[in-house]
Amino acid sequence: MNYDSIRPTSAKGTVRTLSQQEELPLLRDHLLRLDRTSRHDRFHGFIDDSFIRRYAERCANDGTVIIAYFEDGVVRGAAELHPPEQSPDAQPEIAFSVERSVRRRGVGSTLFRKLIAEAHAKGYGSLRITTGAQNDAMRALATKFGAQLTFRHGESTGSIDLTEPHQAEPAPVAAPVTPVEAARAIVDMNRAYWRMVMQMSGWGRAA
Numbered sequence: 001m002n003y004d005s006i007r008p009t010s011a012k013g014t015v016r017t018l019s020q021q022e023e024l025p026l027l028r029d030h031l032l033r034l035d036r037t038s039r040h041d042r043f044h045g046f047i048d049d050s051f052i053r054r055y056a057e058r059c060a061n062d063g064t065v066i067i068a069y070f071e072d073g074v075v076r077g078a079a080e081l082h083p084p085e086q087s088p089d090a091q092p093e094i095a096f097s098v099e100r101s102v103r104r105r106g107v108g109s110t111l112f113r114k115l116i117a118e119a120h121a122k123g124y125g126s127l128r129i130t131t132g133a134q135n136d137a138m139r140a141l142a143t144k145f146g147a148q149l150t151f152r153h154g155e156s157t158g159s160i161d162l163t164e165p166h167q168a169e170p171a172p173v174a175a176p177v178t179p180v181e182a183a184r185a186i187v188d189m190n191r192a193y194w195r196m197v198m199q200m201s202g203w204g205r206a207a
């Protein structure tokens, strides 16, 4: 999907989907430019270059859709839409990264909006996001788009229901969830997320 004509509110770049194989280096180099704290936030503690290289390579080969924010031909932000087959409960995982130099200019929000449009086009019913419980920026961004976040053991996870009518636009307030729903979401998220991380690390290829 091409979003060349769509520009973030206060950023000057453009947004479009990367072609999977050919443009892998653009995603990889963007992720490698993330500073230590951002890598920690994005990969939940995994920060070494070799992990990031393997991660980007895997994204290029497993059907992950990458929506990228470009400035001067360089990818400065990315939204990842992982295919449902990667998740044990078939709920697609999503993730975001924006380089520090272009943050708080609406890039993350624009990427989120485009990712939801892409997910709708693919017919997905819901999305899952996981982040550190202390990650105020990601929590703010996810909540803005209707994620119902729950917290446990230093992590928060959110589920976005795409069957609701207004998910392409920010949701004003996240609806409360019952304790049972929250517990189920956490269990599902942890299983799916750690399975993916272990696969990235080469620990869980047989899983």
Ligand SMILES: CC(C)(COP(=O)(O)OP(=O)(O)OC[C@H]1O[C@@H](n2cnc3c(N)ncnc32)[C@H](O)[C@@H]1OP(=O)(O)O)[C@@H](O)C(=O)NCCC(=O)NCCS
Pocket (backbone or CB within 6 Å): 038, 039, 041, 042, 043, 094, 095, 096, 097, 098, 099, 102, 103, 104, 105, 106, 107, 108, 109, 110, 130, 131, 135, 136, 137, 138, 140, 141, 144
């Ligand atoms: C999370 C991240 C993607 C946000 O990107 P961004 O381009 O700065 O996001 P936006 O400018 O669109 O801001 C989105 C909302 O979050 C809020 N926000 C952004 N940074 C914030 C912060 N540090 N604290 C509190 N709120 C914050 C903004 O105010 C905005 O809300 P508003 O539109 O109501 O004003 C970026 O900080 C990042 O890449 N962090 C490192 C990687 C990471 O943590 N990824 C999450 C794991 S999936």
